[in-house]
Amino acid sequence: MDHILESSSVSESNQAVAGFHVVMRDYGARLSRLAASYVDERADRDDLLQEILLAVWRALPTFRGDASLRTFIYRVAMNRATTFRARRYRRVEYPMTEGLRDPAPPPDARVAALDERERLTRVIRSLPPSLRDVALPYLEDLSIAEIAQLLGITENNVRVRLARARDQLRTLLQEAPA
Amino acid sequence: MTETTEWDQWRGSWQTREPTSDELRESMARFRRATRRDSVIRAVEWVITGLAIVFPLVAMRHAANVIEATLGIGALLIVTSVSSFRAWNRRAERTALGSSAREFDDAVRALRRAELRFVRFLWLVLGVEGVFAAVWWYGGLAVHHSALSVLAVGMLWIPLMLVVMTLVWSARLKSDAMRELEALAHREPAASAVDGGGP
Numbered sequence: 001m002d003h004i005l006e007s008s009s010v011s012e013s014n015q016a017v018a019g020f021h022v023v024m025r026d027y028g029a030r031l032s033r034l035a036a037s038y039v040d041e042r043a044d045r046d047d048l049l050q051e052i053l054l055a056v057w058r059a060l061p062t063f064r065g066d067a068s069l070r071t072f073i074y075r076v077a078m079n080r081a082t083t084f085r086a087r088r089y090r091r092v093e094y095p096m097t098e099g100l101r102d103p104a105p106p107p108d109a110r111v112a113a114l115d116e117r118e119r120l121t122r123v124i125r126s127l128p129p130s131l132r133d134v135a136l137p138y139l140e141d142l143s144i145a146e147i148a149q150l151l152g153i154t155e156n157n158v159r160v161r162l163a164r165a166r167d168q169l170r171t172l173l174q175e176a177p178a
Numbered sequence: 179m180t181e182t183t184e185w186d187q188w189r190g191s192w193q194t195r196e197p198t199s200d201e202l203r204e205s206m207a208r209f210r211r212a213t214r215r216d217s218v219i220r221a222v223e224w225v226i227t228g229l230a231i232v233f234p235l236v237a238m239r240h241a242a243n244v245i246e247a248t249l250g251i252g253a254l255l256i257v258t259s260v261s262s263f264r265a266w267n268r269r270a271e272r273t274a275l276g277s278s279a280r281e282f283d284d285a286v287r288a289l290r291r292a293e294l295r296f297v298r299f300l301w302l303v304l305g306v307e308g309v310f311a312a313v314w315w316y317g318g319l320a321v322h323h324s325a326l327s328v329l330a331v332g333m334l335w336i337p338l339m340l341v342v343m344t345l346v347w348s349a350r351l352k353s354d355a356m357r358e359l360e361a362l363a364h365r366e367p368a369a370s371a372v373d374g375g376g377p
Contacts, residue, residue, distance in 0.1 A: 024202075024205075024206065028202055028205065032201070032202075032205070033192070033193075046204075046205075046208065049205055049208075050205070050208050050209060050212050053205070053209045053212070054209070054212055054213065054216065055275055057209075057213070058272050058275075059272060059275045059276050062272065062273060062275075062276050063276065072276055075275070075276055075277065075278060075279070075282070076275045076276055078279060079274070079275050079277070079279065079282040080275065082279070082282075082283075083286065083358065085361070086357060086358045086361035086362070087354060087357060087358065116191055117191055117192070117194060120188060120191050120192055121192075124192075133279060138185065138189075139185075139188060139189050139192040139193070140192075140193070141189070141193075149278065150278060150279065151278055151279040151280060152277070152278025152279055152280030152281050153280065166184060166185065169188065170184065
Protein backbone atom coordinates (compact mmCIF):
# COMPACT_ATOMS: atom_id res chain seq x y z
CA MET A 1 0.00 0.00 0.00
CA ASP A 2 3.00 2.32 0.54
CA HIS A 3 3.35 3.16 -3.12
CA ILE A 4 -0.24 4.30 -3.21
CA LEU A 5 0.37 6.66 -0.33
CA GLU A 6 3.65 7.89 -1.74
CA SER A 7 2.03 8.61 -5.07
CA SER A 8 -0.68 10.76 -3.53
CA SER A 9 -0.38 14.45 -4.25
CA VAL A 10 -0.86 15.67 -0.67
CA SER A 11 2.00 17.92 0.41
CA GLU A 12 4.51 16.23 2.71
CA SER A 13 5.31 19.57 4.26
CA ASN A 14 1.92 19.56 5.92
CA GLN A 15 2.56 17.67 9.13
CA ALA A 16 -1.09 16.85 9.76
CA VAL A 17 -1.50 15.37 6.31
CA ALA A 18 1.77 13.50 6.62
CA GLY A 19 0.55 12.06 9.90
CA PHE A 20 -2.64 11.12 8.18
CA HIS A 21 -0.63 9.18 5.59
CA VAL A 22 0.73 7.03 8.38
CA VAL A 23 -2.77 6.48 9.66
CA MET A 24 -3.94 5.43 6.22
CA ARG A 25 -0.99 3.08 5.78
CA ASP A 26 -1.50 1.40 9.14
CA TYR A 27 -5.26 1.59 9.51
CA GLY A 28 -6.73 1.99 6.02
CA ALA A 29 -7.68 -1.66 5.70
CA ARG A 30 -9.17 -1.80 9.20
CA LEU A 31 -11.23 1.33 8.63
CA SER A 32 -12.43 -0.04 5.32
CA ARG A 33 -13.54 -3.26 7.03
CA LEU A 34 -15.21 -1.26 9.77
CA ALA A 35 -17.18 0.78 7.22
CA ALA A 36 -18.30 -2.42 5.49
CA SER A 37 -19.57 -3.79 8.77
CA TYR A 38 -21.83 -0.81 9.41
CA VAL A 39 -23.52 -0.28 6.06
CA ASP A 40 -24.56 -2.58 3.28
CA GLU A 41 -24.62 -0.68 0.00
CA ARG A 42 -21.34 -0.05 -1.78
CA ALA A 43 -22.09 3.66 -2.21
CA ASP A 44 -22.90 3.98 1.50
CA ARG A 45 -19.67 2.19 2.41
CA ASP A 46 -17.65 4.62 0.32
CA ASP A 47 -19.47 7.57 1.87
CA LEU A 48 -18.97 6.22 5.38
CA LEU A 49 -15.27 5.50 4.79
CA GLN A 50 -14.85 9.04 3.54
CA GLU A 51 -16.67 10.41 6.60
CA ILE A 52 -14.48 8.30 8.87
CA LEU A 53 -11.28 9.46 7.18
CA LEU A 54 -12.38 13.08 7.47
CA ALA A 55 -13.33 12.59 11.12
CA VAL A 56 -9.97 10.98 11.90
CA TRP A 57 -8.15 13.73 10.04
CA ARG A 58 -9.97 16.42 12.03
CA ALA A 59 -9.68 14.60 15.35
CA LEU A 60 -5.98 13.73 15.13
CA PRO A 61 -4.83 17.13 16.45
CA THR A 62 -6.89 16.49 19.61
CA PHE A 63 -5.09 13.20 20.29
CA ARG A 64 -3.37 13.59 23.67
CA GLY A 65 -2.01 10.09 24.13
CA ASP A 66 -4.34 9.09 26.98
CA ALA A 67 -5.03 5.91 24.99
CA SER A 68 -3.10 4.18 22.24
CA LEU A 69 -3.37 5.69 18.76
CA ARG A 70 -5.09 2.51 17.62
CA THR A 71 -7.77 2.86 20.32
CA PHE A 72 -8.19 6.55 19.55
CA ILE A 73 -8.64 5.98 15.83
CA TYR A 74 -11.06 3.17 16.49
CA ARG A 75 -13.04 5.39 18.84
CA VAL A 76 -13.32 8.14 16.26
CA ALA A 77 -14.23 5.68 13.50
CA MET A 78 -16.88 3.84 15.49
CA ASN A 79 -18.39 7.07 16.82
CA ARG A 80 -18.57 8.51 13.31
CA ALA A 81 -20.03 5.25 11.96
CA THR A 82 -22.72 5.26 14.64
CA THR A 83 -23.85 8.80 13.83
CA PHE A 84 -23.62 8.11 10.10
CA ARG A 85 -25.92 5.13 10.45
CA ALA A 86 -28.32 7.05 12.68
CA ARG A 87 -28.52 9.88 10.14
CA ARG A 88 -28.75 7.66 7.08
CA TYR A 89 -31.29 5.13 8.27
CA ARG A 90 -34.53 5.82 10.06
CA ARG A 91 -35.17 2.20 10.89
CA VAL A 92 -34.17 0.71 14.24
CA GLU A 93 -31.24 -1.67 14.27
CA TYR A 94 -32.25 -5.24 14.98
CA PRO A 95 -30.75 -8.55 13.90
CA MET A 96 -31.96 -9.29 10.40
CA THR A 97 -31.30 -12.94 9.70
CA GLU A 98 -33.68 -12.76 6.73
CA GLY A 99 -31.16 -10.56 4.99
CA LEU A 100 -28.55 -13.29 5.25
CA ARG A 101 -30.52 -15.84 3.36
CA ASP A 102 -29.84 -15.08 -0.18
CA PRO A 103 -27.75 -15.85 -3.05
CA ALA A 104 -27.04 -18.94 -5.04
CA PRO A 105 -23.98 -21.07 -4.14
CA PRO A 106 -20.69 -19.73 -5.52
CA PRO A 107 -19.27 -21.45 -8.60
CA ASP A 108 -15.72 -22.13 -7.39
CA ALA A 109 -13.54 -22.27 -4.30
CA ARG A 110 -12.07 -18.78 -4.73
CA VAL A 111 -15.48 -17.21 -4.95
CA ALA A 112 -16.54 -19.38 -2.02
CA ALA A 113 -13.68 -17.96 0.08
CA LEU A 114 -14.67 -14.42 -0.86
CA ASP A 115 -18.24 -15.25 -0.08
CA GLU A 116 -17.23 -16.59 3.33
CA ARG A 117 -15.73 -13.21 4.22
CA GLU A 118 -18.76 -11.40 2.86
CA ARG A 119 -21.02 -13.71 4.83
CA LEU A 120 -19.13 -12.90 8.04
CA THR A 121 -19.32 -9.18 7.25
CA ARG A 122 -23.07 -9.42 6.76
CA VAL A 123 -23.50 -11.38 9.97
CA ILE A 124 -21.43 -8.81 11.89
CA ARG A 125 -23.55 -6.07 10.33
CA SER A 126 -26.71 -7.74 11.53
CA LEU A 127 -25.60 -7.95 15.17
CA PRO A 128 -27.24 -5.58 17.66
CA PRO A 129 -25.07 -2.43 18.07
CA SER A 130 -24.04 -3.26 21.63
CA LEU A 131 -22.62 -6.63 20.49
CA ARG A 132 -21.20 -5.40 17.22
CA ASP A 133 -19.32 -2.69 19.11
CA VAL A 134 -17.32 -5.33 21.01
CA ALA A 135 -17.08 -7.96 18.27
CA LEU A 136 -15.59 -5.59 15.69
CA PRO A 137 -12.56 -4.41 17.67
CA TYR A 138 -12.05 -7.95 19.00
CA LEU A 139 -11.84 -9.24 15.45
CA GLU A 140 -9.27 -6.50 14.81
CA ASP A 141 -7.01 -7.80 17.63
CA LEU A 142 -7.84 -5.15 20.23
CA SER A 143 -7.50 -6.50 23.75
CA ILE A 144 -10.38 -6.66 26.22
CA ALA A 145 -8.82 -3.78 28.16
CA GLU A 146 -8.58 -1.69 25.00
CA ILE A 147 -12.19 -2.44 24.07
CA ALA A 148 -13.29 -1.45 27.58
CA GLN A 149 -11.42 1.83 27.15
CA LEU A 150 -12.86 2.26 23.66
CA LEU A 151 -16.45 1.88 24.79
CA GLY A 152 -16.20 3.33 28.27
CA ILE A 153 -17.41 0.15 29.98
CA THR A 154 -15.82 -2.31 32.37
CA GLU A 155 -13.73 -5.28 31.23
CA ASN A 156 -16.33 -7.58 32.75
CA ASN A 157 -18.98 -5.97 30.57
CA VAL A 158 -16.79 -6.53 27.55
CA ARG A 159 -16.45 -10.23 28.42
CA VAL A 160 -20.21 -10.55 28.87
CA ARG A 161 -20.89 -8.90 25.54
CA LEU A 162 -18.22 -10.95 23.79
CA ALA A 163 -19.77 -14.16 25.09
CA ARG A 164 -23.16 -13.08 23.78
CA ALA A 165 -21.72 -11.89 20.52
CA ARG A 166 -20.04 -15.27 20.05
CA ASP A 167 -23.34 -17.09 20.65
CA GLN A 168 -25.20 -14.87 18.21
CA LEU A 169 -22.45 -15.08 15.60
CA ARG A 170 -22.45 -18.85 15.84
CA THR A 171 -26.23 -19.01 15.46
CA LEU A 172 -26.36 -16.51 12.62
CA LEU A 173 -23.53 -18.18 10.73
CA GLN A 174 -25.29 -21.52 11.02
CA GLU A 175 -28.49 -19.98 9.70
CA ALA A 176 -26.76 -18.16 6.86
CA PRO A 177 -26.13 -20.31 3.77
CA ALA A 178 -22.53 -21.01 2.77
CA MET B 179 -15.11 -25.87 19.37
CA THR B 180 -13.69 -23.65 22.16
CA GLU B 181 -14.41 -19.95 22.34
CA THR B 182 -10.82 -18.97 21.51
CA THR B 183 -10.69 -21.26 18.50
CA GLU B 184 -13.99 -19.91 17.25
CA TRP B 185 -12.91 -16.28 17.57
CA ASP B 186 -9.52 -17.08 16.02
CA GLN B 187 -11.22 -18.69 13.06
CA TRP B 188 -13.52 -15.71 12.55
CA ARG B 189 -10.61 -13.32 13.05
CA GLY B 190 -8.63 -15.12 10.38
CA SER B 191 -11.51 -14.89 7.98
CA TRP B 192 -12.27 -11.29 8.91
CA GLN B 193 -8.76 -9.92 8.53
CA THR B 194 -8.26 -11.39 5.08
CA ARG B 195 -10.76 -8.85 3.84
CA GLU B 196 -8.23 -6.35 2.49
CA PRO B 197 -9.28 -3.56 0.16
CA THR B 198 -7.62 -3.71 -3.24
CA SER B 199 -5.01 -1.16 -4.36
CA ASP B 200 -7.58 0.45 -6.62
CA GLU B 201 -10.03 0.77 -3.73
CA LEU B 202 -7.39 2.38 -1.50
CA ARG B 203 -6.26 4.73 -4.24
CA GLU B 204 -9.88 5.66 -4.80
CA SER B 205 -10.36 6.20 -1.05
CA MET B 206 -7.38 8.57 -0.91
CA ALA B 207 -8.63 10.44 -3.97
CA ARG B 208 -12.10 10.74 -2.46
CA PHE B 209 -10.59 11.90 0.82
CA ARG B 210 -8.59 14.62 -0.92
CA ARG B 211 -11.67 15.74 -2.82
CA ALA B 212 -13.67 15.74 0.42
CA THR B 213 -11.11 17.91 2.25
CA ARG B 214 -11.06 20.37 -0.64
CA ARG B 215 -14.85 20.47 -0.76
CA ASP B 216 -14.95 20.91 3.01
CA SER B 217 -12.60 23.89 2.80
CA VAL B 218 -14.66 25.49 0.03
CA ILE B 219 -17.91 24.96 1.96
CA ARG B 220 -16.43 26.56 5.06
CA ALA B 221 -15.15 29.51 3.07
CA VAL B 222 -18.59 29.99 1.49
CA GLU B 223 -20.20 29.76 4.92
CA TRP B 224 -17.87 32.48 6.22
CA VAL B 225 -18.73 34.69 3.26
CA ILE B 226 -22.47 34.15 3.73
CA THR B 227 -22.16 34.84 7.46
CA GLY B 228 -20.13 37.96 6.77
CA LEU B 229 -22.69 39.22 4.27
CA ALA B 230 -25.53 38.38 6.63
CA ILE B 231 -23.90 40.52 9.31
CA VAL B 232 -22.87 43.38 7.05
CA PHE B 233 -26.24 43.66 5.36
CA PRO B 234 -28.34 44.56 8.46
CA LEU B 235 -25.50 46.86 9.59
CA VAL B 236 -25.70 48.78 6.34
CA ALA B 237 -29.49 48.68 6.37
CA MET B 238 -29.58 50.09 9.88
CA ARG B 239 -27.85 53.25 8.66
CA HIS B 240 -31.07 53.97 6.81
CA ALA B 241 -33.45 52.89 9.56
CA ALA B 242 -36.53 55.08 9.39
CA ASN B 243 -37.44 54.71 13.08
CA VAL B 244 -36.51 53.05 16.37
CA ILE B 245 -38.53 49.93 15.57
CA GLU B 246 -36.60 49.29 12.38
CA ALA B 247 -33.31 49.91 14.16
CA THR B 248 -34.25 47.54 16.99
CA LEU B 249 -35.31 44.83 14.59
CA GLY B 250 -32.08 45.34 12.65
CA ILE B 251 -30.12 44.72 15.84
CA GLY B 252 -32.28 41.63 16.37
CA ALA B 253 -31.33 40.39 12.92
CA LEU B 254 -27.66 40.91 13.72
CA LEU B 255 -28.00 38.98 16.94
CA ILE B 256 -29.70 36.07 15.15
CA VAL B 257 -27.02 35.81 12.49
CA THR B 258 -24.26 36.02 15.08
CA SER B 259 -25.90 33.46 17.36
CA VAL B 260 -26.54 30.99 14.50
CA SER B 261 -22.94 31.32 13.39
CA SER B 262 -21.57 30.97 16.94
CA PHE B 263 -23.84 28.02 17.66
CA ARG B 264 -22.65 26.16 14.57
CA ALA B 265 -19.00 26.81 15.40
CA TRP B 266 -19.49 25.70 19.01
CA ASN B 267 -21.46 22.65 17.94
CA ARG B 268 -18.81 21.55 15.45
CA ARG B 269 -16.00 22.01 17.94
CA ALA B 270 -17.87 20.11 20.66
CA GLU B 271 -18.65 17.24 18.30
CA ARG B 272 -15.07 17.07 17.02
CA THR B 273 -13.78 16.93 20.59
CA ALA B 274 -16.32 14.26 21.53
CA LEU B 275 -15.30 12.05 18.59
CA GLY B 276 -12.19 10.98 20.48
CA SER B 277 -14.17 10.00 23.58
CA SER B 278 -15.30 6.52 24.50
CA ALA B 279 -18.51 5.31 22.87
CA ARG B 280 -20.51 5.91 26.04
CA GLU B 281 -19.14 9.44 26.52
CA PHE B 282 -19.69 10.14 22.85
CA ASP B 283 -23.32 9.02 23.07
CA ASP B 284 -23.81 11.32 26.07
CA ALA B 285 -22.16 14.20 24.24
CA VAL B 286 -24.19 13.64 21.07
CA ARG B 287 -27.41 13.42 23.09
CA ALA B 288 -26.61 16.71 24.83
CA LEU B 289 -25.68 18.35 21.52
CA ARG B 290 -28.85 17.21 19.76
CA ARG B 291 -31.03 18.42 22.64
CA ALA B 292 -29.22 21.74 22.50
CA GLU B 293 -29.97 21.83 18.77
CA LEU B 294 -33.68 21.25 19.41
CA ARG B 295 -33.73 24.06 21.98
CA PHE B 296 -31.87 26.26 19.55
CA VAL B 297 -34.36 25.52 16.76
CA ARG B 298 -37.26 26.49 19.02
CA PHE B 299 -35.47 29.73 19.89
CA LEU B 300 -34.72 30.31 16.23
CA TRP B 301 -38.34 29.87 15.13
CA LEU B 302 -39.43 32.45 17.69
CA VAL B 303 -36.95 35.05 16.55
CA LEU B 304 -37.44 34.23 12.87
CA GLY B 305 -40.99 35.45 13.27
CA VAL B 306 -39.68 38.78 14.52
CA GLU B 307 -37.04 38.80 11.80
CA GLY B 308 -39.75 38.13 9.20
CA VAL B 309 -41.68 41.15 10.45
CA PHE B 310 -38.53 43.26 10.27
CA ALA B 311 -37.77 42.11 6.74
CA ALA B 312 -41.34 42.66 5.59
CA VAL B 313 -41.51 46.16 7.11
CA TRP B 314 -38.09 46.98 5.72
CA TRP B 315 -39.05 45.68 2.30
CA TYR B 316 -42.42 47.43 2.20
CA GLY B 317 -41.13 50.67 3.70
CA GLY B 318 -38.04 50.71 1.53
CA LEU B 319 -40.05 50.29 -1.64
CA ALA B 320 -42.69 52.82 -0.63
CA VAL B 321 -40.15 55.52 0.20
CA HIS B 322 -37.41 54.88 -2.35
CA HIS B 323 -39.15 53.18 -5.26
CA SER B 324 -38.46 55.99 -7.70
CA ALA B 325 -34.77 56.23 -6.85
CA LEU B 326 -33.95 52.53 -6.56
CA SER B 327 -31.89 50.75 -9.16
CA VAL B 328 -32.72 47.20 -10.26
CA LEU B 329 -29.82 45.97 -8.11
CA ALA B 330 -31.11 47.82 -5.06
CA VAL B 331 -34.59 46.40 -5.54
CA GLY B 332 -33.05 42.93 -5.84
CA MET B 333 -31.14 43.45 -2.60
CA LEU B 334 -34.38 44.22 -0.81
CA TRP B 335 -35.28 40.57 -1.23
CA ILE B 336 -32.13 39.33 0.50
CA PRO B 337 -33.43 39.57 4.11
CA LEU B 338 -36.59 37.68 3.21
CA MET B 339 -34.53 35.03 1.43
CA LEU B 340 -32.27 34.71 4.47
CA VAL B 341 -35.29 34.18 6.70
CA VAL B 342 -36.62 31.41 4.42
CA MET B 343 -33.19 29.77 4.10
CA THR B 344 -32.70 29.82 7.87
CA LEU B 345 -36.16 28.35 8.32
CA VAL B 346 -35.41 25.46 5.94
CA TRP B 347 -32.01 24.86 7.53
CA SER B 348 -33.50 24.84 11.04
CA ALA B 349 -36.23 22.38 9.97
CA ARG B 350 -33.55 20.00 8.66
CA LEU B 351 -31.49 20.48 11.81
CA LYS B 352 -34.52 19.58 13.92
CA SER B 353 -35.30 16.52 11.81
CA ASP B 354 -31.70 15.23 11.95
CA ALA B 355 -31.46 15.86 15.68
CA MET B 356 -34.69 13.98 16.38
CA ARG B 357 -33.61 11.07 14.20
CA GLU B 358 -30.31 10.76 16.06
CA LEU B 359 -31.98 11.03 19.45
CA GLU B 360 -34.38 8.28 18.41
CA ALA B 361 -31.49 6.06 17.31
CA LEU B 362 -29.68 6.71 20.60
CA ALA B 363 -32.81 5.87 22.58
CA HIS B 364 -32.92 2.48 20.84
CA ARG B 365 -29.24 1.82 21.54
CA GLU B 366 -29.66 2.34 25.30
CA PRO B 367 -32.09 -0.50 26.10
CA ALA B 368 -30.14 -2.90 23.90
CA ALA B 369 -26.90 -2.14 25.72
CA SER B 370 -28.56 -2.32 29.13
CA ALA B 371 -30.08 -5.69 28.31
CA VAL B 372 -26.66 -7.05 27.40
CA ASP B 373 -24.86 -5.58 30.38
CA GLY B 374 -27.52 -6.79 32.79
CA GLY B 375 -26.86 -10.46 32.18
CA GLY B 376 -24.03 -12.72 33.25
CA PRO B 377 -21.39 -14.23 31.00
